[in-house]
Amino acid sequence: MTRIRRPSARTTAVLQALAEEPGRWRYGYELCSQLGMQAGSMYPILIRLADRGLLETSWETERVPGRPARHLYRLTGAGRAYAGAVAAAAGTASRPATASPSVTATRRARPRLGGA
Amino acid sequence: MFIALALVVLAAGLLWLFGGQSDADAPARIVAAAVSQLPAHRRDWGRAMAAELTHFHGRARRWQFAAGVLRVVLFPPPRRRNRALLVAAAGLMAAAAATVAAASEVPGLAVFVAVLGLLLSGYAMAVTSRSPRARPTAPRVMVGVVALGGVAAAVATVVRIAAAHPAATTDGTHVFSILFALMLTGYLAFALTPPRLGGHANSDTVLWWALAGALASGVIWTAAALTMPPTAMGVIGYLSPVAAAATLAASAGASVAARSRRAGVQAGLLTGILAAPLHFALDLTTILQLHHYTLSSAYDVAAYPHSGYPDVASYILSDAVAGEIVSGLVLYPLTLLALALLGAVAGTGVHRLAARRTTG
Numbered sequence: 001m002t003r004i005r006r007p008s009a010r011t012t013a014v015l016q017a018l019a020e021e022p023g024r025w026r027y028g029y030e031l032c033s034q035l036g037m038q039a040g041s042m043y044p045i046l047i048r049l050a051d052r053g054l055l056e057t058s059w060e061t062e063r064v065p066g067r068p069a070r071h072l073y074r075l076t077g078a079g080r081a082y083a084g085a086v087a088a089a090a091g092t093a094s095r096p097a098t099a100s101p102s103v104t105a106t107r108r109a110r111p112r113l114g115g116a
Numbered sequence: 117m118f119i120a121l122a123l124v125v126l127a128a129g130l131l132w133l134f135g136g137q138s139d140a141d142a143p144a145r146i147v148a149a150a151v152s153q154l155p156a157h158r159r160d161w162g163r164a165m166a167a168e169l170t171h172f173h174g175r176a177r178r179w180q181f182a183a184g185v186l187r188v189v190l191f192p193p194p195r196r197r198n199r200a201l202l203v204a205a206a207g208l209m210a211a212a213a214a215t216v217a218a219a220s221e222v223p224g225l226a227v228f229v230a231v232l233g234l235l236l237s238g239y240a241m242a243v244t245s246r247s248p249r250a251r252p253t254a255p256r257v258m259v260g261v262v263a264l265g266g267v268a269a270a271v272a273t274v275v276r277i278a279a280a281h282p283a284a285t286t287d288g289t290h291v292f293s294i295l296f297a298l299m300l301t302g303y304l305a306f307a308l309t310p311p312r313l314g315g316h317a318n319s320d321t322v323l324w325w326a327l328a329g330a331l332a333s334g335v336i337w338t339a340a341a342l343t344m345p346p347t348a349m350g351v352i353g354y355l356s357p358v359a360a361a362a363t364l365a366a367s368a369g370a371s372v373a374a375r376s377r378r379a380g381v382q383a384g385l386l387t388g389i390l391a392a393p394l395h396f397a398l399d400l401t402t403i404l405q406l407h408h409y410t411l412s413s414a415y416d417v418a419a420y421p422h423s424g425y426p427d428v429a430s431y432i433l434s435d436a437v438a439g440e441i442v443s444g445l446v447l448y449p450l451t452l453l454a455l456a457l458l459g460a461v462a463g464t465g466v467h468r469l470a471a472r473r474t475t476g
Binding site for chain 2: 027028029038039040041042043044046047048051057067068069070071
């Protein structure tokens with residue numbers, strides 16, 4: 001059985017926020033405001049997710065006078081799958097232990113993507 | 117009085133140096149300066165954070181955001197997490213071993229060794245996190261060697277004092293131990309991974325001028341230490357004419373050669389950073405060479421019997437070590453930074469004058 005490390009609570013929150021509307025580009029200020037998180041916590045999480053290929057980044061193409069272009073973020077296909085898996089694992093963990101041992105083992109045996 | 121004047125010059129100079137964007141507030145300037153220090157593969161993230169700051173309104177929120185950006189810049193997510201953790205683990209084990217050895221051999225330095233070990237481990241981990249790095253050039257290697265040599269000499273000198281006169285390095289409050297470790301780590305970090313004030317194109321020019329200034333003042337002070345009879349005052353003050361001249365020459369020379377006042381400031385500051393631990397070690401070594409320690413001031417004669425020190429040598433050396441940490445490692449570079457600013461201004465002025473004469 002392969003044991004995976006669960007992402008931190010903050011990483012889970014960022015993943016869930018991004019997974020709410022997976023097709024929409026989000027930006028740092030919006031995520032910080034939504035989750036009440038400081039930049040010093042948010043950006044390292046976004047950087048790690050992007051390093052692991054779970055987050056797609058882009059620059060705003062429509063230029064708004066008086067401010068620089070923003071960096072935009074959304075989950076990749078792998079990111080969506082991972083966010084779903086994390087949400088499912090979180091649901092399993094919060095529920096009473098009704099699942100059979102074989103089902104729990106299957107749910108844990110995911111590729112090691114955590115640690116962000 | 118002189119220190120206060122130097123601090124005023126320093127503050128005015130820093131405002132002038134970084135005050136180019138008149139419409140930007142302090143958090144914006146801090147973020148702009150901080151993100152420019154990110155490693156190349158994280159530059160996009162730096163631009164992203166700088167762009168996002170424009171959407172944060174209110175002084176408190178902007179300062180909070182700037183503090184968060186500083187945190188990301190200081191400890192960016194490591195590209196090679198396992199390597200960074202390995203370096204941190206090795207550093208912590210080395211720090212623990214050094215602390216145990218210090219507690220056994222020179223107990224008065226145990227706190228200093230522990231703090232220095234922890235800080236150096238953190239620095240090594242931060243450097244590993246920020247890789248990949250460009251291949252070091254010859255001046256960068258030489259600056260690294262001089263910086264490591266200076267710090268090693270400073271530590272070795274204090275260890276010698278602790279071994280010969282244990283009471284001289286007893287630090288009941290641990291303030292001096294922590295300050296000493298902080299300053300040495302800061303010096304090493306600045307010399308080994310200097311901020312890119314002068315820009316990539318000018319970095320070698322800055323390093324050569326700083327090396328020349330530091331080595332010139334180090335050689336002159338060594339000659340003075342070897343030829344002049346040792347006194348309990350050492351051979352230097354925190355601002356000798358030699359150090360001042362070396363800093364001014366390095367900053368003016370670099371600003372002319374690189375056509376950049378920032379390059380001049382960085383060269384002058386690096387001159388002081390490289391020279392300070394060398395001077396610290398030289399000065400204390402000179403005092404350590406004394407065969408007979410005598411109290412020279414009326415204050416010391418009155419204070420010594422109540423000081424608790426077992427002998428005059430410990431009393432004088434303890435005073436010298438504390439004085440050198442504060443004046444030699446804290447006030448000395450601050451004063452030299454003020455001189456570096458003046459040197460850079462002078463160098464830029466000379467360059468403009470020469471350019472006008474050429475075109476005129």
